[in-house]
Amino acid sequence: MLPEPRAAAAACGEMAGLRQSLRELYEGSSDRAHRFRYGLLAFDFATLLFIIVSSFLPRPPLIEGIDVLIGVAVAADFVSRLAICPRPVREFVRPTTWADVAAIASFLAPIVGEGAGFLRILRTLRLLRTYQLLDRLRADLPFFRRNEEVIIAVVNLAVFIFIMTSLVYATQHGSNPNIGNYVDALYFTVTSLTTTGYGDVTLQGTGGRLISVVVMICGVTLFLRLAQVLFRPYKVRFPCPACGLQRHEPDAVHCKACGTLLNIPDEGAD
Numbered sequence: 001m002l003p004e005p006r007a008a009a010a011a012c013g014e015m016a017g018l019r020q021s022l023r024e025l026y027e028g029s030s031d032r033a034h035r036f037r038y039g040l041l042a043f044d045f046a047t048l049l050f051i052i053v054s055s056f057l058p059r060p061p062l063i064e065g066i067d068v069l070i071g072v073a074v075a076a077d078f079v080s081r082l083a084i085c086p087r088p089v090r091e092f093v094r095p096t097t098w099a100d101v102a103a104i105a106s107f108l109a110p111i112v113g114e115g116a117g118f119l120r121i122l123r124t125l126r127l128l129r130t131y132q133l134l135d136r137l138r139a140d141l142p143f144f145r146r147n148e149e150v151i152i153a154v155v156n157l158a159v160f161i162f163i164m165t166s167l168v169y170a171t172q173h174g175s176n177p178n179i180g181n182y183v184d185a186l187y188f189t190v191t192s193l194t195t196t197g198y199g200d201v202t203l204q205g206t207g208g209r210l211i212s213v214v215v216m217i218c219g220v221t222l223f224l225r226l227a228q229v230l231f232r233p234y235k236v237r238f239p240c241p242a243c244g245l246q247r248h249e250p251d252a253v254h255c256k257a258c259g260t261l262l263n264i265p266d267e268g269a270d
Helices: 004-027 031-054 061-083 088-093 095-108 116-128 131-140 142-146 148-172 182-193 205-231
Strands: none
Touching (some): 004 061, 131 148, 148 182
């Protein structure tokens, strides 16, 4: 049996090694790290699909068991990310951190936190915005590289729609007869977001009216952003080495801002 100081040193060494392994997975540039982050992204989307599908189903023990398994996985991911943070306490000033906490509470204790699991999508948005994953998507997928801004705008709009749909469902389900499942909540969200407002489904109370205002104001903004990137002339993303201008015409030879000679990579003819 090791003396106490040596045992403590060995335990510290094991913890340091574990943190290094986690840091390599979450922040590294190896193929293994990229596969791991793709796996996290797939897990997030599978979780969201489960949340939507389970809203149409009763709550048998099987569904509750899957809730707990997802909660354990989300909690493990959450603890792992805190372990590699240089200042873990600062993470708790981020809204996405509290979203994860709410999601974990919802999955592990559905009665206490029922409906908060939808906040897990904020983790998906944060994952999509990390430099490592975006860089890998640009390298692996030519389609993503050519249409990055459009895809990001679509993702932002989809995340907003899902968040607001889930918020409507979580706050109105059980008290509003017009909101029986996610489809009803989605229908209200889309009609409000597009300012169509048929009026056959309305939210009750002051909180419901405030949610409607947020849907209309933020939704129109995101729609305009999507329209802007869809109809803006196509340009490639390539930082000018002199002035840093990011977007240029596909056949540009010189930077239009400073005149520096560019060397934009060409994928060649299809």
